[in-house]
Structures are given as structure tokens and as C-alpha cells.
Amino acid sequence: EADIYQTPRYLVIGTGKKITLECSQTMGHDKMYWYQQDPGMELHLIHYSYGVNSTEKGDLSSESTVSRIRTEHFPLTLESARPSHTSQYLCASSGTGAERGYTFGSGTRLTVV
Amino acid sequence: QKEVEQDPGPLSVPEGAIVSLNCTYSNSAFQYFMWYRQYSRKGPELLMYTYSSGNKEDGRFTAQVDKSSKYISLFIRDSQPSDSATYLCAMSPWGAQKLVFGQGTRLTINP
Numbered sequence: 227e228a229d230i231y232q233t234p235r236y237l238v239i240g241t242g243k244k245i246t247l248e249c250s251q252t253m254g255h256d257k258m259y260w261y262q263q264d265p266g267m268e269l270h271l272i273h274y275s276y277g278v279n280s281t282e283k284g285d286l287s288s289e290s291t292v293s294r295i296r297t298e299h300f301p302l303t304l305e306s307a308r309p310s311h312t313s314q315y316l317c318a319s320s321g322t323g324a325e326r327g328y329t330f331g332s333g334t335r336l337t338v339v
Numbered sequence: 340q341k342e343v344e345q346d347p348g349p350l351s352v353p354e355g356a357i358v359s360l361n362c363t364y365s366n367s368a369f370q371y372f373m374w375y376r377q378y379s380r381k382g383p384e385l386l387m388y389t390y391s392s393g394n395k396e397d398g399r400f401t402a403q404v405d406k407s408s409k410y411i412s413l414f415i416r417d418s419q420p421s422d423s424a425t426y427l428c429a430m431s432p433w434g435a436q437k438l439v440f441g442q443g444t445r446l447t448i449n450p
Contacts, residue, residue: 257436266347269383269427269440284437316382320436327373327429328438330382 229253232317232331247302247334249317258300261316307338342366345441354450358415362428362441369430372404374413377425418448
């Protein structure tokens with residue numbers, strides 16, 4: 227049973243629209259991450275947070291923004307969607323104990339038309 | 340050059356075969372090594388975790404790390420159709436923080 231939830235699962239939206247991808251976790255993890263994954267390509271880190279009010283950009287340049295007002299919630303926002311934003315977005319969290327790795331959500335598949 | 344290189348496949352083998360999946364890396368600071376399995380339309384799930392060099396076995400799965408060669412492997416014995424998925428290697432110098440992922444190998448086990 228998933229302990230990290232992403233909504234929506236699928237989204238088709240027009241160019242120029244503002245969208246927010248939701249991510250929530252119930253494990254009390256301090257660390258949360260957003261990855262972008264294109265078909266057949268590696269996961270690219272776009273944002274991460276090590277706790278409330280702490281956010282950092284990842285290795286992949288992104289026009290999105292994130293916020294971390296509550297431990298369990300890490301939404302990602304695109305102010306003006308473009309076709310180049312079409313991708314799968316994966317949210318993950320991790321706690322103490324490296325052996326547990328990341329827990330991933332099921333992802334949001336975004337298509338911008 | 341990518342920090343982590345992984346052959347994307349696709350790899351197709353008959354049921355019962357031994358499967359070998361591999362990754363190479365360039366950052367000698369990596370100490371934590373993981374394998375994730377990702378089914379279609381799902382997020383990755385942690386399959387195996389290894390710290391530093393050596394082998395680790397869990398049922399039909401064995402993970403190997405050779406830090407001197409900067410090379411890690413995942414072996415699947417007695418492969419089953421349910422093992423069909425994309426397998427991603429991941430690694431980090433600092434445990435489960437800012438993992439760097441390989442491209443993923445798409446594996447199909449044919450009945």
C-alpha cells in the first residue's frame with residue numbers, strides 16, 4: 227500500500243495554463259524529492275527539500291517551483307505550461323536509514339498540448 | 340559524461356534464465372548502491388541496497404558492488420514473467436540523499 231500519494235495520475239492541459247502537481251506522504255519523512263522521467267531515460271532531480279521551509283533546485287534546470295509548508299506536503303507548480311513540460315513527474319521521500327532508500331509515488335503523467 | 344551509465348536494453352530472456360544487469364559509474368565518492376524495480380505506470384520501488392563493496396543476496400536476487408572497477412551488478416536467478424520491469428541502479432555518497440540514477444534497463448521474461 228502506497229504511503230506517498232500523487233495527484234492527479236494523468237493530466238492533459240493546454241499551453242499557458244498554471245498547474246500544480248500534488249504530493250503527500252504519511253511516513254513523517256523529512257526529505258522529499260521531485261524527479262522528471264522521460265520514456266527510456268534516467269530520472270532527473272528537479273527539486274528537493276530536507277525539511278519544512280527548505281527547498282533547493284536539483285540538477286536538471288526546471289521552470290517549476292515547489293513549496294514545503296508542511297512536512298507531509300510537497301507540491302510542484304508550473305506557472306505557464308509548455309509542450310516541453312510533457313513528461314512523467316515522480317515524487318519521492320526518504321527518512322533516516324539509508325537502507326530504506328526512497329519511497330516513490332506512482333507519478334503524474336503530464337501532457338501539454 | 341554521465342555519472343552513472345546503464346545499458347537501456349531492451350533485454351528479453353526465457354523464463355528460468357539467469358539475468359545479469361549492470362551499471363558503471365565515475366564518481367569514486369559513491370558508497371551507497373541501490374537497485375530499483377519499476378513496473379509500467381508505477382513509481383520505482385527499492386529492490387536491493389548495498390553499502391560499499393561486496394555481495395548481498397535476497398531470495399532470487401543478488402547485488403554485487405566492485406568499487407575498484409566502479410561497477411555494480413544485479414543478478415536474478417530462476418527469472419519469472421513477474422520480473423518483467425525496468426530496473427534502475429541508483430547511488431549516492433550520502434545514503435538515501437540525492438540519489439543519482441542510471442537510465443534503467445527494460446527487462447522482459449518470456450514464458
